[in-house]
Amino acid sequence: MQRQNLSKRDFVRTPEALLLFFVLALLLGMIIGLGGYVYVSASRTLSEYRRHLNAAAYQAQLYFDQREVLIRALAATSFQPPSGQASRAGGGFGVDGPAVPLPVADGEKASRMLFLTPRYLDAIRRVGTLVYAQPSFSMVARLAVDGKRPSWHLASGDDARGFLRVNDAPQGRMAPVVWLGGISRKADTLIAYSPLDRRDAHSGWLGLELHDLQNVLAPDFLPPGTLYGLYDREGLVVVERGGLSHAMSTDRFAADYYGFAGEGWLPRYVLLSKSIGVGGLRVKYALPVARLLRDEAPVIGRAVGLVSVFALGVLLFARQIRRRVLAPMRRQYRELSESLTLNQTILAMAPIGLALVDNERHAVHLANAFARSWLAEDAQWRDRIPGPGEADRRTEASLPDGRVLHVDAVVLEYQGRRAALCLIRDVSARKRIEDNLARSHRLAEEANQAKTRFLAMLSHEIRTPLHGITGTLELFEPSDIPPGKQPYFEALAHSVKTLLRIVNDALDLSQIEAGRIHIESRAFGPADLVDEVVAAYEAAARVKGLHLYALMNVEMERVLLGDSLRLRQILGNLVSNAIKFTASGHVIIRAQARPDERGMALRFQVVDSGVGIDPDDLPYLFEPYFSPGKNEQGKAAGTGLGLTISRMLAELMGGGLQVVSEPGLGTSMALDVTLPLAETAPEVPRRIPVLDPQRVWVAGAAPEIVGNVCQWLRHWGAWAVPEDDRPPKAGDLRVCLNQYPGTASGRRARVRIERVRTDVDGGRAGADASVAWVADPSVRAIGLAIEALQGTPGPVAAGAGVPAADARASVRFQGRKALLVDDHPVNLLVLGNQLRRLGYEVAQERSAEAALRRDDLDSFAAILTDVRMSGMDGYALSRALRGRGYDGVVFGVTADPLARSQRRWAAAGMDDLLVKPFSFSVLEDRLDAHAPSGDM
Numbered sequence: 001m002q003r004q005n006l007s008k009r010d011f012v013r014t015p016e017a018l019l020l021f022f023v024l025a026l027l028l029g030m031i032i033g034l035g036g037y038v039y040v041s042a043s044r045t046l047s048e049y050r051r052h053l054n055a056a057a058y059q060a061q062l063y064f065d066q067r068e069v070l071i072r073a074l075a076a077t078s079f080q081p082p083s084g085q086a087s088r089a090g091g092g093f094g095v096d097g098p099a100v101p102l103p104v105a106d107g108e109k110a111s112r113m114l115f116l117t118p119r120y121l122d123a124i125r126r127v128g129t130l131v132y133a134q135p136s137f138s139m140v141a142r143l144a145v146d147g148k149r150p151s152w153h154l155a156s157g158d159d160a161r162g163f164l165r166v167n168d169a170p171q172g173r174m175a176p177v178v179w180l181g182g183i184s185r186k187a188d189t190l191i192a193y194s195p196l197d198r199r200d201a202h203s204g205w206l207g208l209e210l211h212d213l214q215n216v217l218a219p220d221f222l223p224p225g226t227l228y229g230l231y232d233r234e235g236l237v238v239v240e241r242g243g244l245s246h247a248m249s250t251d252r253f254a255a256d257y258y259g260f261a262g263e264g265w266l267p268r269y270v271l272l273s274k275s276i277g278v279g280g281l282r283v284k285y286a287l288p289v290a291r292l293l294r295d296e297a298p299v300i301g302r303a304v305g306l307v308s309v310f311a312l313g314v315l316l317f318a319r320q321i322r323r324r325v326l327a328p329m330r331r332q333y334r335e336l337s338e339s340l341t342l343n344q345t346i347l348a349m350a351p352i353g354l355a356l357v358d359n360e361r362h363a364v365h366l367a368n369a370f371a372r373s374w375l376a377e378d379a380q381w382r383d384r385i386p387g388p389g390e391a392d393r394r395t396e397a398s399l400p401d402g403r404v405l406h407v408d409a410v411v412l413e414y415q416g417r418r419a420a421l422c423l424i425r426d427v428s429a430r431k432r433i434e435d436n437l438a439r440s441h442r443l444a445e446e447a448n449q450a451k452t453r454f455l456a457m458l459s460h461e462i463r464t465p466l467h468g469i470t471g472t473l474e475l476f477e478p479s480d481i482p483p484g485k486q487p488y489f490e491a492l493a494h495s496v497k498t499l500l501r502i503v504n505d506a507l508d509l510s511q512i513e514a515g516r517i518h519i520e521s522r523a524f525g526p527a528d529l530v531d532e533v534v535a536a537y538e539a540a541a542r543v544k545g546l547h548l549y550a551l552m553n554v555e556m557e558r559v560l561l562g563d564s565l566r567l568r569q570i571l572g573n574l575v576s577n578a579i580k581f582t583a584s585g586h587v588i589i590r591a592q593a594r595p596d597e598r599g600m601a602l603r604f605q606v607v608d609s610g611v612g613i614d615p616d617d618l619p620y621l622f623e624p625y626f627s628p629g630k631n632e633q634g635k636a637a638g639t640g641l642g643l644t645i646s647r648m649l650a651e652l653m654g655g656g657l658q659v660v661s662e663p664g665l666g667t668s669m670a671l672d673v674t675l676p677l678a679e680t681a682p683e684v685p686r687r688i689p690v691l692d693p694q695r696v697w698v699a700g701a702a703p704e705i706v707g708n709v710c711q712w713l714r715h716w717g718a719w720a721v722p723e724d725d726r727p728p729k730a731g732d733l734r735v736c737l738n739q740y741p742g743t744a745s746g747r748r749a750r751v752r753i754e755r756v757r758t759d760v761d762g763g764r765a766g767a768d769a770s771v772a773w774v775a776d777p778s779v780r781a782i783g784l785a786i787e788a789l790q791g792t793p794g795p796v797a798a799g800a801g802v803p804a805a806d807a808r809a810s811v812r813f814q815g816r817k818a819l820l821v822d823d824h825p826v827n828l829l830v831l832g833n834q835l836r837r838l839g840y841e842v843a844q845e846r847s848a849e850a851a852l853r854r855d856d857l858d859s860f861a862a863i864l865t866d867v868r869m870s871g872m873d874g875y876a877l878s879r880a881l882r883g884r885g886y887d888g889v890v891f892g893v894t895a896d897p898l899a900r901s902q903r904r905w906a907a908a909g910m911d912d913l914l915v916k917p918f919s920f921s922v923l924e925d926r927l928d929a930h931a932p933s934g935d936m
Helices: 002-076 085-090 118-127 158-168 213-217 289-295 297-349 369-377 428-475 486-513 526-543 564-580 642-652 703-715 779-790 805-812 825-837 848-852 874-883 920-929
Strands: 100-103 113-116 129-134 139-144 151-155 178-181 189-195 205-211 227-231 237-241 257-261 269-276 281-288 353-358 364-367 392-398 404-414 417-426 522-524 547-552 560-562 586-596 599-608 656-662 666-675 695-699 719-722 733-736 751-757 766-774 817-821 841-845 862-866 889-894 912-915
Touching: 002 118, 002 189, 002 205, 002 213, 002 269, 002 281, 002 289, 002 297, 118 205, 129 189, 213 227, 213 237, 269 289, 281 289, 289 297, 353 369, 353 404, 364 369, 369 417, 522 526, 526 547, 526 564, 526 586, 526 779, 547 703, 560 599, 560 666, 564 586, 564 599, 564 642, 564 666, 642 656, 642 666, 695 703, 703 719, 703 779, 733 779, 751 779, 817 825, 817 848, 825 841, 825 862, 825 920, 841 848, 848 862, 848 874, 862 874, 874 889, 889 920, 912 920
Parallel strands: 547 586, 695 719, 695 733, 817 841, 817 862, 862 889, 889 912
Antiparallel strands: 100 113, 129 139, 129 205, 139 151, 178 189, 189 205, 227 237, 227 281, 257 269, 269 281, 353 364, 353 417, 392 404, 404 417, 522 560, 586 599, 599 666, 656 666, 733 751, 751 766
16 A cells, blocks of 8 residues: 555656656757857857958958069069179169169179069059168168169168078078068068078078058958957067957967957957968957857847747746646546556456466466466466467367356557456357357258258159150140140140249259359340240230230340349249239230440339239248238249249349239339340340331230330331321331230230232222231241341241241251160150151160260260269260260250259260250250251
């Protein structure tokens, strides 16, 4: 408790200390920043001072360099004349005359002469006075150039003794220029001396005396109050203002220097020291620091003001922080401490385990009783902590006492180290429930698979005799049926189809529930699909006296990519239900296609005028084995699987089914699906009519049928219009739809197409002998019949547009041989007769081994084999045939509907697989599709 109170006091005091430190840091930072600002401003002012001082020093250096050059040039003109020439040369020399030698005033006899030009004399006159000094004779002479003749005037020779030190010093005469004070040491006077002959110590020195040096050393742009001084090579003052040498010792600054200088600890001056020329002169400028402070006073005042304002603002801010943040924080800390105590109590009493563990050292920072029991009993608890690079880890631990614990560990930061917060839950009861559920699910899955296998086996065993029945019924010719027995044959065929549909529905539902249904994609025409459905159910509708027809837009002629078999199954279920629940009236298929970003959006709508569906039954309509039970038709509704399978298949294709119904008004069921456009043609191509732009009159009792036929005929190129009171012209075509669709009298749907001729008496036009009857209830058949009538001057046979399949097939396959391999006698009988009806010469074998022993295998155009036979099966037979080089058509025959989608037949080398029971037309189409191209 004492430690807790101490930490509590530390927690309260630490923010106060941090706030104080923060305030001091801000003030210090502000002072440093403003100091930097003042420093930058002072540096800028010092740079300005330096620029002015450097400019003054440069001007002085330029001044003295020019004088040094002049005196050195004058000294360089001296020469030693031959004996007696100097006296003669002294006469006749004029100021304005040509350059002639001038004897040097060297006592009675001039030992050297100067060669002065008028330009030199003019320069001497402008610059100063030419001086000659002879140290050995202690004589000094000055050259007067005011008159017409330059002349030397002797002066006091006391100052000439200064040259003795220069002469006697080692290498003294080697100096090109020596600057000394004036002869009389008069202030503001300086003489630049240059030896006439450096090798002769007794030769004199030629000098140039300068005056008014104050104007040279103190230009107007110097800052006010600047001290300056000019010193010779010995450090003696030549020119000085302000007592610079008395204000501070300048001996320490004998080298070039710029900076602060002064006696004591504090600098008093800003000093610039710089050498001038080669004669040892040095100029020094000093500016009092007080001048700098006076110039920077505004900047310093602003800085002090800003620091004061900022300091006041920081103190007010700290006061507000203390009142508004620290005081509430202390209260919150007290509340947090109380809450922490409460949480620790709750943690200790929690029914789950909580532990905080160090990730690296695996030290336990915190754990309740449940967590401690887990740590004690689970020997692998360290492996359940997240490792490096992991954010969390979820594991299950099985304890020796049989309990199963679920451990959730998540990484967090605790006391500056990686730690893991572990949540431990006892999931033993849940694991038992999960095990029971998994066992139940496994048993249900096994039962479902057993059901699927049973249905598949049942389907396989039922399909084989059903194929024998349907195949035998198809082989009966109308003349083979005894008089009055036709209804029995039709009832038998209907019962077989019903049984086959029940088997297919049960198997499809089982396959869909087991996830074994695969949607195949192949090219097909949706218009052909609708025509096939109408043709398949036209007889059933005619028996009940119903009108069955389809209305499609021209976009339905596009070729799409999808599972046409499943679409036909869905559409057939919808049409079959509509016919089943409609006592009178019509069943209409409205098919629309419109372009979509994914291809074509199809909508198939089946509308009937039946009894409708009770609203209470609508929610259960797509449930398996459900049939509407509140009407008479619902009592004979069958298994109730058709709509369920249709909805599942539609969802597998990415579509859906919708139903709208009203009791007594009928039902509308719609299938919506979007399919992509196909790049290839369908397997069974259908020819598209190409019509001449001729007027075609369309007459019929149903305006929507007339309008739809006109739309298609115009799409194919004809000038189709509905028939009205206007008389047609001779040569026009007339389409009569009065018997299309089939009427309630039970007559088959027929369409009459005729060419119009003009009556002899000039009355209404009538029809000539060019007539075509179309029995196929589709607009394509009407279009083909019109195409044939436009290209044929005479009459067209009845049934135009519907070729006779039997006649075509018998001629198509006449003379070909086929081998049938099957161990079932009924299959051999039925399939053999179907092949003979197609024109094949049929040979039969009861086993694959017997078929392979034949020597005439290459003579058969097609070999059909059952895939499930004792001994060698059909797949092995196909591989053996392909291995021996057989290149004819090999078809497999099976009663398993799943075998086609599994594609095992394709891997065995078969060309196609026929699923029993299959119709005579399916067999014909498959053989025709795989016939060699040269036989087409």
